[in-house]
Amino acid sequence: MKKKQLIPFCLPLMICFISISNPSYPQNQENKIVNKHMIKPNIFLIPDYGCNVIVIVGQEGLLIVDSGYKRFSMKLDSVISDISNLPRKYILNTHFHVDHVSGNKKISDGTADIIAHDNARKRMLSEWNVPDVQGRNVRVIPPYPEDFLADICLNDSLVLFFNNDNIQAIHFTDAHTDTDVVYYIRKANVMLAGDLFFSNGFPIIDIYYGGTIDGCMKAIDKILDICDSNTLIIPGHGMPSNRRGLVLYRNMLSESISRIHKLMEQGKTLKQVIDSDPLGDIYEGDSSWVPEDVFIHTVFNDLSGK
Numbered sequence: 001m002k003k004k005q006l007i008p009f010c011l012p013l014m015i016c017f018i019s020i021s022n023p024s025y026p027q028n029q030e031n032k033i034v035n036k037h038m039i040k041p042n043i044f045l046i047p048d049y050g051c052n053v054i055v056i057v058g059q060e061g062l063l064i065v066d067s068g069y070k071r072f073s074m075k076l077d078s079v080i081s082d083i084s085n086l087p088r089k090y091i092l093n094t095h096f097h098v099d100h101v102s103g104n105k106k107i108s109d110g111t112a113d114i115i116a117h118d119n120a121r122k123r124m125l126s127e128w129n130v131p132d133v134q135g136r137n138v139r140v141i142p143p144y145p146e147d148f149l150a151d152i153c154l155n156d157s158l159v160l161f162f163n164n165d166n167i168q169a170i171h172f173t174d175a176h177t178d179t180d181v182v183y184y185i186r187k188a189n190v191m192l193a194g195d196l197f198f199s200n201g202f203p204i205i206d207i208y209y210g211g212t213i214d215g216c217m218k219a220i221d222k223i224l225d226i227c228d229s230n231t232l233i234i235p236g237h238g239m240p241s242n243r244r245g246l247v248l249y250r251n252m253l254s255e256s257i258s259r260i261h262k263l264m265e266q267g268k269t270l271k272q273v274i275d276s277d278p279l280g281d282i283y284e285g286d287s288s289w290v291p292e293d294v295f296i297h298t299v300f301n302d303l304s305g306k
């Protein structure tokens with residue numbers, strides 16, 4: 001594969017993702033985040049079990065945001081126990097995708113109440129089955145048994161008082177999916193953005209389960225309205241970031257979408273758009289976690305109403 005040059009637009013983006021990370025962030029030799037990290041007093045990030053998992057230690061127990069993949073849940077369980085053996089009070093889900101919820105049963109430990117959007121519970125009662133993407137086989141996820149599902153469902157918003165802080169849950173109707181909830185920990189000034197933000201490349205947008213490009217952009221704008229320059233923003237995947245990182249991410253999305261749209265207006269087919277490599281200068285080589293052709297496939301299908 002030819003070495004791709006970064007355009008000036010994305011250079012600050014990449015620098016930003018590096019420089020805005022907590023400087024004390026522990027990293028192993030593969031430059032991967034290790035195990036768990038305290039991002040604020042009593043708030044921990046566990047990054048390597050499918051998605052970014054957050055643990056808040058309160059006086060009476062633990063509040064955990066997302067539960068990763070089921071296949072990693074034994075290990076995640078022991079990392080959480082290592083943080084604290086206090087009872088688990090709440091599991092909050094950011095949306096219904098398998099990499100965020102399939103550890104729910106194990107991580108809730110029979111004690112925690114699972115909280116998610118109403119649509120997440122509904123979606124998890126049926127199988128998740130999307131068409132293959134650019135020749136990649138997408139695994140069908142069967143319906144979940146009752147003990148993986150939310151005990152408490154929210155609709156538009158919810159405020160949860162925990163650990164002398166208040167956590168504001170806000171739903172977005174048609175963004176990454178139609179089940180998205182972001183959690184803003186007000187006093188600690190930490191925004192848990194779920195998959196409305198990927199700090200490691202192009203996003204996945206689940207257009208088959210209520211997600212839209214337009215809804216994603218609107219959701220990001222709303223998150224930016226809530227955050228200030230000191231807010232720590234935790235994406236669903238990738239390194240911790242901040243408001244400036246999210247602004248750059250929004251700019252990257254907007255630029256990418258407009259390039260794809262321009263080619264579509266010229267009458268190009270999906271294959272022709274992908275072959276012309278319109279986003280090849282945005283992330284070098286395979287540095288985006290989600291490959292360029294997968295993202296183009298999503299944007300093309302969404303904009304053409306498929």
Ligand SMILES: [Zn+2]
Binds near residue numbers: 095097204
């Ligand atoms: Zn997702």
